Amino acid sequence: MTAIPLPQNIYEQFTACPPDTLEDEISRTAIRLRLQGTPKTDEERRLYQLELDRLSALKYLSQLRKGKLSQEEFELKVKLLSI
Numbered sequence: 001m002t003a004i005p006l007p008q009n010i011y012e013q014f015t016a017c018p019p020d021t022l023e024d025e026i027s028r029t030a031i032r033l034r035l036q037g038t039p040k041t042d043e044e045r046r047l048y049q050l051e052l053d054r055l056s057a058l059k060y061l062s063q064l065r066k067g068k069l070s071q072e073e074f075e076l077k078v079k080l081l082s083i
Helices: 008-016 019-036 042-065 071-077
Strands: 004-007 078-081
Touching: 004 008, 004 042, 008 019, 008 042, 008 078, 019 042, 042 071, 042 078, 071 078
Parallel strands: 004 078
Antiparallel strands: none
């Protein structure tokens, strides 16, 4: 399994925020993906996959914050990118 890329600034933003803010972002992203429908073009598929990866990374971050994942487990699943 390849680690999901996540920009460092997003990690920092959602690590420092109240837990409800992170959960709200996860919920909004999941709803947005469901409403988006099936991507048809290569570009739409690429953007959909990027958003799906971001959602997965945020879910892992939520698990880390709740103590359900260790820092080591998180780092195996998510690769922080300095942009």
